[in-house]
Amino acid sequence: MTPPQNSSQARSVHVVSSADSQESRIGRLCVERGLKMTGQRRVIARVLSDAEDHPDVEELYRRASALDPRISVATVYRTVRLLEEKGILERRDFGGGRARYEASEHGRHYHLIDVDSGKVTEFEDEEHEALMRRIAERLGFELVSMRLELFGRRLKQADAPAATKKAKRGKGSAR
Amino acid sequence: MTPPQNSSQARSVHVVSSADSQESRIGRLCVERGLKMTGQRRVIARVLSDAEDHPDVEELYRRASALDPRISVATVYRTVRLLEEKGILERRDFGGGRARYEASEHGRHYHLIDVDSGKVTEFEDEEHEALMRRIAERLGFELVSMRLELFGRRLKQADAPAATKKAKRGKGSAR
């Protein structure tokens, strides 16, 4: 739900005054969900909207503090939890003990973690979910969600078309 | 886990003296790796060998304490870490913050967690790993390891045609 495409501009059916314009993409989602937009939340929402990676709380706190030092780490924790409950954020666990976050996206995608550098590459695979759904049903379950992470090491003979790092929404796979 | 068919008895090719006979399957693995077998480790090894599920440290501690109260939770932590490093155990994270353990197995298998009860069902899929390996290579990586977990909810219309293709023993005590 909430495809950001049409809800960004065309969605201005509301009494969208100038206030909305200062909101980041995630900030707008917060507003839509009726969340009270405090200065801190606005900053955190902006950081999350701008994030191209999968920051953990500490990193979010660092980036948010850079924009506005009047933010405590407790607020970051509370905010990400809130946004996760609202479905705006998704919590990830790539190992290492700390939770990492990224904006919820429409197209499901997965992560490949470089075991040497820790870099995360995203990729998609339309077949995969269907396959897993079938397996779950075979076992007598309805698939609710899943977790898939690949851990790999860079190949020398690069045949991947410059999949630099995170081919976000780029459908990393060429096939 | 561990098809108890052939590895338990026929495996006695070694100089198995009477000492070995008191060891559980995992206990024997410990001995093979040259680990000092203390009473505590023997008990923990037995608990792990007998476990049909994926206990967390607290649960291991509980079961081990039942067999021998002279065990501290610190020892359980130290032992599972040691066994994990030795490749005898594998640590799992099914969400919920605590690590869970199971004996390393040859045939790779995956887990489906019942989101309502927390019950874990294991399943296999030979194709899956190959598929993931191909995806990783496409992205320029050599697949080192992966993590796959399905979260599902029981279907009403009980079908689960049992031996469809890869329905590994469904973990005892299935509610």
Added chain:
DNA sequence: GTACCTGCAAAGTCTTTGCTCATGT
């Protein structure tokens, strides 16, 4: 004006570790 937020620090969880005594080989 009120319900909800925030900062701060204390408390919680899960896990590791320092130290000293005990034990396996």
Added chain:
DNA sequence: ACATGAGCAAAGACTTTGCAGGTAC
């Protein structure tokens, strides 16, 4: 004997929470 393991409790890492004052709507 000696290196290694175990107990205990304190410390760590990450996250949540109680409380008093602030703030969005």
